[in-house]
Amino acid sequence: MALLSGGRGHGYELKQALEQEFGSLLPELNSGQIYSTLARLERDGLVEGESVADDNRGKKVYRLTERGREVLRSWVNVPVPGSRLKDAFFIKFVVATSVGLADPLTMIEQQRREYFQSLRDLDARLAANGHSPTTELMVEGAVLHLKADLGWLDLIEERLVAGGSAS
Amino acid sequence: MTALLEACDLAKTYDTGGLPVVALNGVDLTVRRGEFVAVMGPSGCGKSTLLNLVAGLDRPSAGAVWFEGERIDQLSETALARLRRRRLGFVFQFFNLLPTLSAEANVELPLLLTGTSRREARRTARGLLADLGIGDKGRSAPSRLSGGQQQRVALARALANQPDLVVGDEPTGNLDSGSAREVLGLLREAHGRGQTLLLATHDARVAAAADRVVTLRDGRVFDDRTLGAARPVTLPFDPEPL
Amino acid sequence: MTTTLVRLAFSGIRTRLLASALTLLLAATAAATVVLAVEVGQTGREPWDRTFAAAHGAHVLANVPSEKAARALQSRQGVVEAGAPVPETTVELRTGDGPEPVRISGLSGRPRVNAPVRIAGTATPGDGIVLEHSLASALGLGVGDRLTFAGGVRLPVVGTAVLPSVARYPRSNPGVAWVDRPTFDSLQPLGDLGSWTVALRLADPAAAPRVAGSILAHAPPGSVSAQTWQEQRSVALMDAQPLQLILAMYAVVLLAVVFAVVAILVGARALEQHRQIGLLKAVGLTPRQVTLVFVIESAGLGLVAAVLGFAAGALLAPLLAGPSSETMLGSPTVAANPAHLVVAAALVVLVLVLSTWLATRRRTRFSVLHALESGRSAPPSTSLLARLVARLPVGVPLAVGARTLLAGRARALLLAGAISLTGAAFVFALSMQASLDAQPAGQVSDVPAELPVLVYTLDGVLLLIAIASLLAIALLGLRERLRDFGVLKTVGLTPRQVASTLVSPYALLAAIASVLSVPVGVALYVAVYRAAGGDGDPTIASWTWLALVPVATVLLVVAATSVPARMAAHASAVDVLRTE
Numbered sequence: 001m002a003l004l005s006g007g008r009g010h011g012y013e014l015k016q017a018l019e020q021e022f023g024s025l026l027p028e029l030n031s032g033q034i035y036s037t038l039a040r041l042e043r044d045g046l047v048e049g050e051s052v053a054d055d056n057r058g059k060k061v062y063r064l065t066e067r068g069r070e071v072l073r074s075w076v077n078v079p080v081p082g083s084r085l086k087d088a089f090f091i092k093f094v095v096a097t098s099v100g101l102a103d104p105l106t107m108i109e110q111q112r113r114e115y116f117q118s119l120r121d122l123d124a125r126l127a128a129n130g131h132s133p134t135t136e137l138m139v140e141g142a143v144l145h146l147k148a149d150l151g152w153l154d155l156i157e158e159r160l161v162a163g164g165s166a167s
Numbered sequence: 168m169t170a171l172l173e174a175c176d177l178a179k180t181y182d183t184g185g186l187p188v189v190a191l192n193g194v195d196l197t198v199r200r201g202e203f204v205a206v207m208g209p210s211g212c213g214k215s216t217l218l219n220l221v222a223g224l225d226r227p228s229a230g231a232v233w234f235e236g237e238r239i240d241q242l243s244e245t246a247l248a249r250l251r252r253r254r255l256g257f258v259f260q261f262f263n264l265l266p267t268l269s270a271e272a273n274v275e276l277p278l279l280l281t282g283t284s285r286r287e288a289r290r291t292a293r294g295l296l297a298d299l300g301i302g303d304k305g306r307s308a309p310s311r312l313s314g315g316q317q318q319r320v321a322l323a324r325a326l327a328n329q330p331d332l333v334v335g336d337e338p339t340g341n342l343d344s345g346s347a348r349e350v351l352g353l354l355r356e357a358h359g360r361g362q363t364l365l366l367a368t369h370d371a372r373v374a375a376a377a378d379r380v381v382t383l384r385d386g387r388v389f390d391d392r393t394l395g396a397a398r399p400v401t402l403p404f405d406p407e408p409l
Numbered sequence: 410m411t412t413t414l415v416r417l418a419f420s421g422i423r424t425r426l427l428a429s430a431l432t433l434l435l436a437a438t439a440a441a442t443v444v445l446a447v448e449v450g451q452t453g454r455e456p457w458d459r460t461f462a463a464a465h466g467a468h469v470l471a472n473v474p475s476e477k478a479a480r481a482l483q484s485r486q487g488v489v490e491a492g493a494p495v496p497e498t499t500v501e502l503r504t505g506d507g508p509e510p511v512r513i514s515g516l517s518g519r520p521r522v523n524a525p526v527r528i529a530g531t532a533t534p535g536d537g538i539v540l541e542h543s544l545a546s547a548l549g550l551g552v553g554d555r556l557t558f559a560g561g562v563r564l565p566v567v568g569t570a571v572l573p574s575v576a577r578y579p580r581s582n583p584g585v586a587w588v589d590r591p592t593f594d595s596l597q598p599l600g601d602l603g604s605w606t607v608a609l610r611l612a613d614p615a616a617a618p619r620v621a622g623s624i625l626a627h628a629p630p631g632s633v634s635a636q637t638w639q640e641q642r643s644v645a646l647m648d649a650q651p652l653q654l655i656l657a658m659y660a661v662v663l664l665a666v667v668f669a670v671v672a673i674l675v676g677a678r679a680l681e682q683h684r685q686i687g688l689l690k691a692v693g694l695t696p697r698q699v700t701l702v703f704v705i706e707s708a709g710l711g712l713v714a715a716v717l718g719f720a721a722g723a724l725l726a727p728l729l730a731g732p733s734s735e736t737m738l739g740s741p742t743v744a745a746n747p748a749h750l751v752v753a754a755a756l757v758v759l760v761l762v763l764s765t766w767l768a769t770r771r772r773t774r775f776s777v778l779h780a781l782e783s784g785r786s787a788p789p790s791t792s793l794l795a796r797l798v799a800r801l802p803v804g805v806p807l808a809v810g811a812r813t814l815l816a817g818r819a820r821a822l823l824l825a826g827a828i829s830l831t832g833a834a835f836v837f838a839l840s841m842q843a844s845l846d847a848q849p850a851g852q853v854s855d856v857p858a859e860l861p862v863l864v865y866t867l868d869g870v871l872l873l874i875a876i877a878s879l880l881a882i883a884l885l886g887l888r889e890r891l892r893d894f895g896v897l898k899t900v901g902l903t904p905r906q907v908a909s910t911l912v913s914p915y916a917l918l919a920a921i922a923s924v925l926s927v928p929v930g931v932a933l934y935v936a937v938y939r940a941a942g943g944d945g946d947p948t949i950a951s952w953t954w955l956a957l958v959p960v961a962t963v964l965l966v967v968a969a970t971s972v973p974a975r976m977a978a979h980a981s982a983v984d985v986l987r988t989e
Contacts (some may be wrong), residue, residue, distance in 0.1 A: 109390070116394055119375035124397030127355075135402060143372060150371045154209075224899060244979075245903040252901025263896045265809065267816040279805050280901050324900070 001072050004047060004064045014038075014062070038062055046071055089149075093156070108157050115146050115153070122146075169236050171331055171363055172198040172221055177230035178386075179216050190216040192386035193230070198332070203364040205377035212383040214367035215336050221365070222255055222334045223247040235331065252280050256325030260337035262317040264309040270296065270320045271305040277327045295323040299353055315346025322353060326362070333357070335366040339373055351376060414698060417689075418705040421678075428674045431881050432707070433714050435670060435874055436761060439663040440718025440753040441725070442867070446656035447749045448726035450649045452741035453734050457645050460526055460738040461573040461638065467492070467523040467608030468617045470574050471624055471635045478633075479607040487620055490610040492522035498603030499583060500596050501559035504548060508559070510583040511544070514606070515593025523574060523608035525587055526738055530568025534588045537567035543577040543735040544584030545569045562596055564588070574641045577648045577736045580857075614638065648733040651860055651941055658837075658937055659867045662830050664756065666871070668764045669823040670878040675703060676768035676820065677885045700769050707765040708758050715754035719745075722753070732859045768819075806902065807917070810910035813890065814918065824882060825922040828966070831875040832923045832958050836930025837937075838864045839950035839958070844938075847948040879915075879969045887911065887973045894977045904978035911974040916967050923962035927955050 003009070003017050015034045041047045046068035049060030064072065089111055097104045122139050125131075131139075174196040181188045191213045198204050206214050219225040221232050223239050232240045239250060251257075256277075264273045271292050278288035296302050299319040301312075309317055318338060325333050338354065339347035347370065355376055358364050366373060374380045375394065382390040422429045460466075473479050479494030495514045502509045516534060525532045528542045530552035540550060545566070550556070554566045570587070578584040588596070611617060621635035679686065689699050727741040734741045803811075814821050841864055845856060890911075897907050931949050938947040949955075 113392060113394075116371065116375045116380065116392075117398070119372055120394055121397045121400050123372070123376060125400040125402075138402060139400075147371050222899075244898075245905070248898065248901050248903040248906075250901075251899060257899045263892070263899075265813075265893055265896060267813045268809065272812075276805070276809070277900050279808075 001041065001046065001064065001068060001075075004062060005069070005072055009063075010061055041068070104160055105157065108153050108160075112150065112153050115150050119143060119146050170197045170233075171200045171202075171235060172196070172365070173233040174217075174221050175231050175233075177217065177220055177227050177232070179213075179220060179225070180228045189386055191220070191227075194383070194386070194388055196221065196381065196388070198363060198365055200331075200363055201361055202379065203358045203377045204366070204379045204381060205374040206365070206367040206381045206383060207369065207371075207374050208383035208389070210369070213386045214383055217383065218334055218336050218365065218367050222257065222332075223250055252277060253328055254331045256328070256330040256333040258318070258321050258325050258333065258335040258338045260340040262309070262314070262321050262341070264317055264320055264324075266309055269306050269308060270301070270312065273309070273320055274323045274327050277324060281328055291327065292323070295326060296320070299323055300349075313346070314342050315349055318342060318346070318350050319353065322350065322357075326357065332363045332365060335364070335368075337368055337370075338366060339368065339370050347372075414702050415705055417702045418709060421702065421706050422710065425678055428678065428881065429706075429710060431877060432667075432671055432674060432761070433710050433717075435663075435667045435878070436711055436714030436757050437717040437721065438870060438874060439660060439667050439760075440715045440757045441722040442656055442660040442663050442718075443753045443756055444719050444722025444749050445726055445729065446653050446660050447752060448723055448744050448746065449652050449656065449730050450646055451744040451746060452727045452730040453646045453649065453737060454642070454744065455742045456734050456737035456739045457573060457642050460571060460736075461642075463526045463738055464524050464571075464573050465522055465610070466573045466638060466641070468611040468614045468638045469609045469621050469624070469635055470523060470606060470641070471609065471621075471633065472497075472604050472606050473628070473633050474604055476605050478628075479605040482607050482609065482624065485609070485620070485624075487611050487613065487616060488609045489612045490522055492520045492524075492608040493517060494605045494607045495520065496590075496593060496603055496605055498593075498596075503557045503559065509548065511586050512583050513538075513586045513588055513593065513596065515590045516587050517590045520608065522610050523572065525570035525572050528569045528571055528738075530566070532568055532570045532587075534592065535567060536589075536592070537565040538592070539568045539570050539587040540566055541575055541578065541585040541736075542569040542571045544586065546735060547578050547584070558596055560596065562592075564592065571736045571738065573638075573645065573737075574636065575736060576644045577733055577857075580648055581644075645736060648736075648857070649730055651857060652729060652733070652863060654937055654941055655860065655863060655867070658933065659834065659871070662834055663871065663874075664760050665830055666827045666874065666878070667757075668760050669827040670882070671707065671761055671764040672768040673820050673823050673882055674885070675707065675765045677882075677889070679703065679769045681889070700766060703769045704762050704765050707761040711758035711761040712754060715750065715757045718757070719750040719753055723749075729859065729863065733857060804909075804913075806906045806909035807913040809897070810912075810914040811917065813893070813910070814886075814914040820882075821918060824879075825918055825925075827875065827878065828919055828922040828962060829926040829929055831871055832926025832962050833930035833933055834868050834871050835958050835961075836927055836950065836955060837934045838868050839954050840931060840934040840947070843950040843954070844948045876965065876969055879966060880972065883911065883915065883970045883973045887977050891977065891980065894980065908971070908974035908978040911977060912967055912970045915970045916963055919963050919966035920959060923959035926962070927958060930958075931955075 003014055009017070018034075038047065038049070042049055042062075046065060047062045048065050049062045051060055093104070093107055093111075096102045096107065122143055126136065126139050174194065177191050177194045177196070178189075179191040181190055194213070194217055196204075196217065206217060208214050216225070220227050220240070221234075223232075223234075223242070227240050230240070231238060234250065234254070239247065242250070257263075264270070265276070268276070271289065274292035274295055275285075275288040278291055279285070283291070293302065293305055296305050296319075299322060301316050301319050304312060304316060304320075309320065312320065318341075322338075325335075335354070339350055342350060351373055354364060354366070354373075364377070366377070368374055377394070379391065379393050381388060382392075471479070471482055473482065476494050476496075482488075483491035483494075495516060497512060497514050499510050499512050502511045519533065525539060525541075530539070532539055538556060545551060550566055552566055552568055555563055556566060557563050572585070575581060575585045609620070611620060617637035617639060621637050624635045625633060686699055689702075690696065694702075723743050723745040727743055730741040838861075841861065845861065894907050894910075897910065898904075902910070934949060935947060
């Protein structure tokens with residue numbers, strides 16, 4: 001839909017544009033997926049297609065509807081939700097320790113080790129030759145999240161030691 | 168191969184106004200030549216105390232410290248000073264540059280103390296500052312430099328005499344994230360050239376760069392973990408691949 | 410607002426008790442010296458008046474060539490009482506050190522006006538001689554001694570006395586003595602024909618100058634002299650003049666030292682309290698008001714010091730003036746003229762206020778950050794002096810310490826000034842001593858005996874002040890640099906080297922300043938000598954003695970600064986670095 005905001009286009013053109021702009025972000029696309037996505041968007045009333053007269057394969061030219069534009073706009077302008085209360089480790093931790101599957105302190109220490117190692121990995125990746133500013137930002141973001149997560153581990157451990165229940 | 172630094176059962180109690188504070192309670196530490204060891208722990212766990220003891224800045228209440236096989240915890244202040252001059256370099260959280268000397272002069276100081284000629288010292292100092300990326304700031308007063316720049320001067324001073332061991336107490340603690348990254352990079356480079364490092368830090372990133380992370384808690388060693396080699400990282404997307 | 414400022418000022422004094430006490434001591438000493446300088450001339454006033462009353466002194470004392478002229482004056486208009494004319498001449502007294510001229514008067518009975526006032530023995534010569542008291546003291550003569558005069562006349566000393574018209578010997582030369590007429594006639598006059606004095610008392614004492622003037626006008630010029638009682642008194646009091654000169658000089662020196670030391674102390678405090686200053690400014694005080702707080706503090710201390718100094722000076726002045734009152738009856742009294750308190754207070758407070766204002770003006774104007782930087786003024790690399798020091802082949806401690814000292818340029822200059830002045834005072838004393846020693850033996854010096862004592866005492870006081878100030882300033886410097894000392898220890902300076910970074914720059918500063926003190930001290934001495942009426946070139950101390958001053962100064966400075974330096978060296982590096 002973002003691509004269509006620039007104008008109208010054929011399905012084939014869209015596929016090419018997608019590959020060009022966001023190539024490695026997505027797995028290999030096949031034309032079928034493009035068309036089925038377009039059909040679904042049309043069904044939901046976000047794009048509309050027009051048959052082109054002189055095209056004998058029945059390909060349509062697609063463009064955004066008014067509603068489509070609105071949906072696109074809100075996707076861009078509405079901020080991504082901040083609160084991320086879902087954390088894979090925390091779920092595992094709560095479940096495993098409440099049932100008695102593992103020792104909480106050991107779990108925390110193992111996770112901590114993993115985070116440290118990840119930090120190491122990320123810094124090595126940055127140090128390796130050549131990366132774009134965007135990549136650097138991406139990695140720095142991950143580093144900051146890791147530091148925060150490590151801080152959280154310390155907090156969990158602290159509360160645990162102080163006698164509070166982890167669940 | 169004997170360890171470069173070996174500390175055995177170190178303990179330190181401070182007597183502050185009648186109430187004794189136990190800072191260390193039996194700590195063992197070994198640092199081998201070429202290692203990069205990070206010491207972590209919550210505040211008050213004794214990181215700084217440990218560093219001060221192994222570097223000869225303070226005397227332990229109990230225990231012993233060997234530096235290259237020589238026992239140092241009983242040496243006189245003068246002998247310790249001589250040891251520090253040649254074999255130890257320090258980097259502090261608050262830089263601790265002498266404010267009335269220029270950046271260059273700060274770096275020259277340890278060189279002059281070990282008898283290097285003035286000219287030679289000047290040359291070495293300039294070279295070090297250039298290596299650390301602040302070659303043009305040599306004549307500036309520390310007060311005119313940013314935090315990151317000051318810490319680089321401090322690092323240059325620490326490395327001036329090519330010490331056996333560089334000790335750092337929260338070297339990135341007072342720096343913004345950008346400067347902290349730069350300084351960490353410089354420390355890593357030094358390590359890459361063979362410099363032995365012992366750093367106390369609460370910055371996980373700094374600790375992650377170390378070969379070994381020793382965690383202190385309540386004056387004791389809680390954990391001593393060695394991190395593995397870096398694993399490859401796949402990025403979700405790479406906008407402009409080179 | 411004013412009350413707030415005053416309250417802030419007093420809290421400031423309380424928090425820096427030691428520095429305030431030192432300032433108070435310095436200022437009080439300076440004030441005392443000022444008061445002494447002005448009072449010592451006045452303490453003789455009452456005793457003189459007493460002497461004048463006891464002698465039934467002459468409102469006008471005329472000296473004429475003939476007895477006839479003397480009798481003529483007795484019946485002048487305005488004269489209510491006159492003594493009989495008294496012949497005077499100069500004779501030669503033979504003493505162990507050589508001949509001594511003495512001016513003797515031949516008395517026929519006790520004079521009605523201007524009679525000698527008995528101090529010891531009797532005032533009536535009889536067959537002997539009565540010596541003027543200060544003459545007797547100076548020559549070491551007393552009642553019972555036998556004197557031999559030129560011509561072989563021998564007379565016993567029967568007493569000593571004083572006269573309001575005779576000032577202290579040897580400032581007043583030749584000395585004076587009294588014999589009776591027969592003895593007078595038997596003594597061989599020395600050279601001149603002598604003269605006659607007649608003592609006149611007037612109906613209106615205030616008219617004495619007019620009467621004296623008319624006496625002079627009606628006589629051939631040069632043949633007659635007439636001294637009023639006002640003149641007699643001022644001559645008698647002028648004996649204290651050398652003392653006053655010395656005291657004035659020392660007062661100036663002390664005030665200058667006070668200025669320098671207070672500037673340093675206050676400046677250092679302003680630097681240390683930059684955070685408080687920033688806070689005050691955040692609360693709403695303007696920079697000028699913050700400066701005002703410091704100024705009020707100093708002014709307050711100055712006022713207290715002036716009062717203390719006035720009390721001390723007024724009480725000490727009679728003691729100082731004691732010897733010079735040998736010509737008077739009784740001892741000098743405490744003059745305690747309140748006007749002098751105002752003078753002393755004005756001077757002391759002015760010096761303190763000016764010093765404080767200059768020292769804090771810069772520091773309160775800037776923001777907190779700048780206040781930090783202005784304490785370490787110029788970037789070290791561009792300072793010429795610093796570059797000069799960097800070139801010198803000196804050891805590491807001196808190189809490091811010198812840069813630190815030079816960073817506080819104003820302070821270094823002030824300290825150098827204070828050391829120079831103190832050294833100059835000692836050069837002054839040495840030169841004075843040399844001049845005294847250079848006088849031919851036997852000749853009674855016209856430098857009063859108490860003068861050297863005064864100079865040495867003042868020098869002693871100045872020295873104590875200098876040492877106390879130096880210690881205080883060194884301790885200040887120590888406190889400011891405590892963290893630097895820790896850093897130096899981690900870099901690898903031994904404790905002795907660390908101590909040396911404090912001591913050696915001060916020693917160097919002292920060396921330079923004390924070498925300068927020699928010409929300054931000599932110049933001071935020559936100036937005072939000339940002002941005291943000495944002619945020709947005075948003898949100054951020899952080079953060996955003069956060279957002693959810089960050496961002694963450097964040694965003293967090293968000793969004084971070694972105390973805090975030692976403390977610095979042994980402070981644990983850890984205590985110092987583990988901060989903030």
